[in-house]
Amino acid sequence: MSEPTKTDLVDVQIDGVWHQFPKGTRLIEACRQVGVEVPHYCYHPKLTSPGNCRMCLVETGMPPRPMPGAEPPQPDESGHLPISWIPRPVIACANTVAPNMGVRTTGPITEGCRQGVMELLLANHPLDCPICDQAGECTLQEYSVEHGKGESRFREQKVKKPKNVEVGPRVRLDDERCIMCSRCIRFTDEIADDPVLGFTDRGSHTVLAVYPGRELANNYSLNTVDICPVGALTSNDFRFQMRVWFMRETQTIDTNCATGCNITVFSRQNRIYRIVPRQNNDVNSDWMPDSHRLNFHWIDSEARLTDPMLKVDGVHRTATWNEALSVAAERLASLSGSEIAVIASARMTNEELFMTSRLVKLLGAGHVETVPRQGEADGYLVSADRNPNTNGVKLVLGLENPGSTLDRVKSGIEQGRIKALIVLQENLVDDAGFSPELLGKLDFLLATYPIANPTTGLADVVLPGACWAEKSGTMINVTGRLQRLNKAVDGPGQTREPWEIVRDLVHALGGGNGIYSVTEVFKQLAAEVPEFKGLSWGQIGDLGLPLIETGETIPALEREKERKAAGIIVG
Amino acid sequence: MPFTVPAELEAEIDERITHYPVSKRSAVLPVLHHLQHHFGYIGEEAVEWTAAKLGLEPIKVLEVVTFYPGFRQEAPGKYHIRVCRTLSCAMAGSYELMESICEKTGIDRSGVNHHHPIAVSLDGKYSIEFAECLASCGFGPVCMVNDDFHESVADADALLKQYP
Numbered sequence: 001m002s003e004p005t006k007t008d009l010v011d012v013q014i015d016g017v018w019h020q021f022p023k024g025t026r027l028i029e030a031c032r033q034v035g036v037e038v039p040h041y042c043y044h045p046k047l048t049s050p051g052n053c054r055m056c057l058v059e060t061g062m063p064p065r066p067m068p069g070a071e072p073p074q075p076d077e078s079g080h081l082p083i084s085w086i087p088r089p090v091i092a093c094a095n096t097v098a099p100n101m102g103v104r105t106t107g108p109i110t111e112g113c114r115q116g117v118m119e120l121l122l123a124n125h126p127l128d129c130p131i132c133d134q135a136g137e138c139t140l141q142e143y144s145v146e147h148g149k150g151e152s153r154f155r156e157q158k159v160k161k162p163k164n165v166e167v168g169p170r171v172r173l174d175d176e177r178c179i180m181c182s183r184c185i186r187f188t189d190e191i192a193d194d195p196v197l198g199f200t201d202r203g204s205h206t207v208l209a210v211y212p213g214r215e216l217a218n219n220y221s222l223n224t225v226d227i228c229p230v231g232a233l234t235s236n237d238f239r240f241q242m243r244v245w246f247m248r249e250t251q252t253i254d255t256n257c258a259t260g261c262n263i264t265v266f267s268r269q270n271r272i273y274r275i276v277p278r279q280n281n282d283v284n285s286d287w288m289p290d291s292h293r294l295n296f297h298w299i300d301s302e303a304r305l306t307d308p309m310l311k312v313d314g315v316h317r318t319a320t321w322n323e324a325l326s327v328a329a330e331r332l333a334s335l336s337g338s339e340i341a342v343i344a345s346a347r348m349t350n351e352e353l354f355m356t357s358r359l360v361k362l363l364g365a366g367h368v369e370t371v372p373r374q375g376e377a378d379g380y381l382v383s384a385d386r387n388p389n390t391n392g393v394k395l396v397l398g399l400e401n402p403g404s405t406l407d408r409v410k411s412g413i414e415q416g417r418i419k420a421l422i423v424l425q426e427n428l429v430d431d432a433g434f435s436p437e438l439l440g441k442l443d444f445l446l447a448t449y450p451i452a453n454p455t456t457g458l459a460d461v462v463l464p465g466a467c468w469a470e471k472s473g474t475m476i477n478v479t480g481r482l483q484r485l486n487k488a489v490d491g492p493g494q495t496r497e498p499w500e501i502v503r504d505l506v507h508a509l510g511g512g513n514g515i516y517s518v519t520e521v522f523k524q525l526a527a528e529v530p531e532f533k534g535l536s537w538g539q540i541g542d543l544g545l546p547l548i549e550t551g552e553t554i555p556a557l558e559r560e561k562e563r564k565a566a567g568i569i570v571g
Numbered sequence: 572m573p574f575t576v577p578a579e580l581e582a583e584i585d586e587r588i589t590h591y592p593v594s595k596r597s598a599v600l601p602v603l604h605h606l607q608h609h610f611g612y613i614g615e616e617a618v619e620w621t622a623a624k625l626g627l628e629p630i631k632v633l634e635v636v637t638f639y640p641g642f643r644q645e646a647p648g649k650y651h652i653r654v655c656r657t658l659s660c661a662m663a664g665s666y667e668l669m670e671s672i673c674e675k676t677g678i679d680r681s682g683v684n685h686h687h688p689i690a691v692s693l694d695g696k697y698s699i700e701f702a703e704c705l706a707s708c709g710f711g712p713v714c715m716v717n718d719d720f721h722e723s724v725a726d727a728d729a730l731l732k733q734y735p
Contacts, residue, residue, distance in 0.1 A: 198630035200637040205685055211630040212615070 011080065013102040018080055027092035027103055028056055029570055036105055039114060039143050041229045042181035043093035045570040046286055046560065047190055053181050055143065056092040057113040061085035061102035089113050114147035123154040124204075125230075126176045134231030136244040140179065161207055167197070168216030170236050170290055171225060175207045178232035184208065184224035190563075191287065191556070192380075194218040208232065219378065222290045226276055237294055238274040242266075247273055250488035251542050253475065255347060255468040256292040257375070258385035259284065259554055260477035262543070263293075265469060265488035272296050272469060272489060280543050281571070282481060285560050289382050296469065299489075303452045305464035306493025316462065321494065321504065328461045329508035331444045332420060337364025341409050341418045343432075345425040346370045346387030346402055348498055349473025349485060351521040353389070353396040354529070355502035356424060362511045365422075367412065371432045372403030380556040383478045388468075391476035391550065395531050406432055413438055420444040422505075425465050425498055429454035448501055450491070465498045466491040472518045473499065474540060478552045482535075483544035574616035580609050584624070595625040599635050603642055611651075612643040640688070640703070648691045648698035650734040654714040657704040663711030663723075665701075671727040672699060697731075 009020040014034055021030045028038045029045070041053035063081035066072050073081050083102035089109055104110060121140065129135045161175035180199065185208070189195040196216055200209045210216055216224070225233045247266040254261040254275075261284035266274045275296055277288035308324035309316040319327075332340060342365050344356045360368045370393050373386035387393075393402045410433075412418035421428075421442055427449060428434035439445055439458045447456045448465035456462045470491040476482050491497075496504070503515055515521055519537045526532040531548055539545065564571030576584075584605050591598040602624065606617045613636050622629040636642045643651075654660075654669050673680055673690070676697040680690040683700075691698040707713045710722035716734055724730055 195628040196630060198628075198634045200630075200633055201686075202634070202638040209630070209633075211628070211633060214630070 010097050010099040010101070012097045012100075013080070013083065015103070015105055018078070021097045023097070024567070025097045026570055027058060027060075027090075027095050027097060030097050031058075031092060031103065031105060038092045038105055039139075039147055040093055041139060041179055042183060044183055044186075044227060044286075047183060047186040047227075048568060049094045049570075050182055050186070051091045051094040053179065054091065054117050055114065057089040057110065057117070058092045059085060059089050059104040059107060059109045060095070061104075062098065063100050111147070114143070115149045118143060118148040119152060119154075121179050122148070122152060124159045124176070125179070126158065126174075128177070131240075132177065132231040133234045133239045133244075134177075134228075138231060139229040159204055161205065166215075167210045167233070168221050170294075171216055171221050172234050172236055172239065173208060174232050174234070177230050178208050179230055180206055180208070181229060183227045183229070184233055187220075187224055187227060188216065188218075191223070192218050192220040194220075197224075219289045219291055219382070220287060220380065222293055223277070223287045227286070235274070242268060242273045248488075250486050251278055252469070252486040252488060253388075253477075253483045253544075254288060254292050255388040255475070255485070256289075256295055256386065258383040258388060258390060258478035259381050260388055260475060260481070260483050260544075261288040261292060261381060262483070263288065265296075267489050270489045272299060278542075281557075281560075282543070282546075283477065283479075283483070283554065283557070284381055285557060287381060287556065289378070289380070291382070298451065299467055299469055301451060304450060304492050304495075305452055305456065305462060306495065307464060308494065309462040311460045311462075321496070324461050324463060325504050325508040328446050328505060329510075331460070332363060332422075332446075333509065335420050335444070338366035339417070339419040340365045340422065341367035341369070341412065341420070342422045343406075343409065343424065343426055343428060344368065344370050344393070344397060346373070346390045346393045347468070348389065348392075348425055349471065349475055349518075350389065350392040350396050350482075350525060350532075351473045351518050352424070352497075352499040352502060353392055354521055354525040355499050355506065355515075357397055358511075359422070359502050359506050359509075362506055362509055367405070367409055367418065368397060368399070369405050369409055370397070370399065370402045371406065371426045371428070373431070377555075381554060383554075385478060388477070389475040391478070391480060391548065392474075395476065395548070396525065396529055410434065410438060413441055416441070418442070421446070423447040423449075423455060423459070424502065425449060427453040427455045429458070448498060450495070463501050464491070464493065464495040465501055466495050470495065471497040471499070473497075474522065476547055477544075478550065479554060480546060480548035480550040480552075481544045482532075482540055482547040484537075484540050484542070574614070574620065576606070576620060577609075580605060588625070596627060596631065598625055599627070599632055603632075603636065607642060612646050614644070614646075643689060645687065645689050646691070647689060649696050650698070650716050651689075652697060652699045652714055652716050653702035653705070654699065655703070655705045655712060656701040657708075659708035660705075660711035660713050664725075665712035665714075668712045668714065668724055668727060669699065669701065672697075672731070675727050675731060697734075 008022050019034050031038045038056045040056040043049055061083035063073050064084035075081055081100045163174050165173040167173045185197045188197050196210050196214045199206050222235055225235045247268045250265045254263050262278040262280040263275050264278045275293045279286045307318040308321050310319045340363050342360050375386045377384040393399050445459045446461040447459035448463040449456050450467040469488045472487045473485050522537050526535045563569045584602055587601045588598045602621050607613050618632045619629050622632045654665050656665050676692045678690045678692045678699055683690050688700045689698050705713045707722050712724050714721050714724055
């Protein structure tokens with residue numbers, strides 16, 4: 001998009017200060033751009049604006065229009081026309097800037113409006129904040145503090161409405177808490193294309209409802225919980241689990257598919273309680289699929305590997321890292337490079353893959369490959385490639401077509417050409433069709449993984465590798481965007497981040513200088529891999545940056561761009 | 572009884588829909604009027620039929636049906652009586668009229684609430700509900716029986732006699 005030219009800009013005074021905005025800017029966005037917050041419930045930049053909550057009412061004014069024959073108004077010394085304030089307030093979400101317009105977000109009219117709206121919204125609200133999951137991140141609470149009256153004149157019986165309604169398998173509704181902003185209805189209509197929600201019995205008994213016999217079951221249903229400004233819609237998975245103010249927020253990315261949705265992980269005392277999407281208009285907008293968001297409970301699984309293990313006489317026993325690594329190094333050193341194959345994972349970070357390439361070089365390994373994970377794209381945010389870093393494998397590990405030569409590894413083992421296998425963060429038995437009999441033919445099998453699985457069960461050396469939430473690094477998503485993964489929690493027991501494990505293996509095999517942080521790995525990676533040239537860890541930022549052109553797009557994002565271009569949404 | 576819309580009615584409805592060329596959603600109201608006129612009420616099947624007819628999700632039709640008290644969601648009796656209870660009629664005795672009609676027709680209104688405003692006599696002949704202003708405030712109490720309008724209704728017997 002081209003920069004707006006001078007003629008596309010209009011002068012607008014906001015709270016006494018003159019600014020310039022492009023024509024067509026909504027008042028609420030103009031205010032936001034200059035640091036003036038206008039409270040709102042129903043407005044969401046990614047959805048249409050019905051203007052039904054009335055919380056964003058502001059006072060506006062225009063230059064006075066002279067009576068016929070009278071003198072037109074004259075500009076003041078600053079060159080701006082005087083403003084004649086209009087007694088009727090307007091909603092800032094749906095009105096756009098006009099030349100020489102004035103906006104007042106403070107003063108008796110605006111403040112009176114906000115107090116009135118708050119008083120009415122709270123009249124029938126159950127005020128059950130002590131047991132409400134939204135408490136602490138509820139705009140009704142926040143605005144009560146900032147814009148409320150502090151008391152209610154309502155003395156009558158509150159309206160009773162349905163509570164604890166299962167609107168879908170993952171979402172629960174408390175109609176008494178609902179303030180009828182309609183964000184969820186618009187989301188299901190406009191974004192998820194599954195319009196099952198609506199308001200019935202409009203009037204003093206208005207309820208948000210699903211059509212009888214239907215349910216809010218689409219794979220994006222939990223986004224309605226995120227955009228609900230109050231505690232009306234709650235997540236079955238998260239409700240009553242943890243007060244939000246106790247949790248720590250980590251900005252990271254989702255690793256369930258190649259889209260790499262930006263997410264915030266909420267954890268407390270090393271345990272993850274929930275994952276919510278984090279806005280990135282170049283990746284996932286404000287949304288994420290339920291399937292990805294809820295796929296974290298296994299991180300607390302009893303089956304997590306916590307210690308390095310060595311197989312002695314067919315039985316695993318725990319070992320120290322030094323012991324396990326020296327056994328591994330000894331066994332590997334006794335083989336020639338062509339007898340060793342390395343199976344890395346496209347779920348590994350670029351840094352891990354970079355260390356893996358060092359290991360491959362050091363061993364002179366005859367084969368390196370990753371495990372492909374193809375699924376079906378859903379036409380929204382779920383990519384057909386369920387590996388988060390296939391593009392990283394291509395760039396950093398140098399594989400042109402990752403996963404295409406796995407059969408050659410299998411036949412190599414079958415024919416005895418490959419005698420040792422190093423399996424990094426993959427489960428070959430369950431995910432790559434390697435039979436236990438085939439793996440049994442190997443002289444030496446080393447496997448790292450977060451969870452005990454049939455492959456680690458067969459391994460001579462098992463090393464506990466941290467999962468995605470327990471490590472930092474970078475990945476390249478389906479569109480070629482470089483994004484940062486940030487560690488949210490510590491891995492259990494003696495778990496190490498996979499880049500550390502590979503580094504330790506390289507050390508144990510007698511090669512390389514000490515590398516003590518993932519940012520150092522990135523620095524070396526940036527020095528060696530041309531596409532990363534000149535990049536620093538800090539430059540990537542929380543929102544990532546475009547690294548390569550892949551020609552791939554994210555369908556939900558493309559539709560959003562169209563809606564924005566058509567002026568349907570602010571975007 | 573299965574829900575079937577007679578061909579004639581459907582043709583009439585199809586014609587009505589052509590009056591709303593910009594948005595089919597605008598035709599929800601007239602379609603519902605046709606259906607209620609024919610079936611006496613708008614049941615679940617009627618909602619779904621309307622939604623399918625207009626290419627909408629059923630919830631969008633249900634929103635409209637539940638908004639207007641004029642759309643009945645439950646089957647009325649042969650004679651459906653609507654008694655005005657807005658101020659003038661209430662002062663002129665509409666609550667007494669309601670009680671008197673119920674007593675004479677054997678209608679039990681104890682199950683009536685916001686979601687179920689209509690009560691039907693056991694024999695299915697009469698049904699009754701309160702309505703808001705029927706626009707004849709000078710001549711209360713006012714009521715409607717099906718499409719007939721009655722003002723200054725003092726005697727429930729005399730009213731019911733007209734609807735045997």
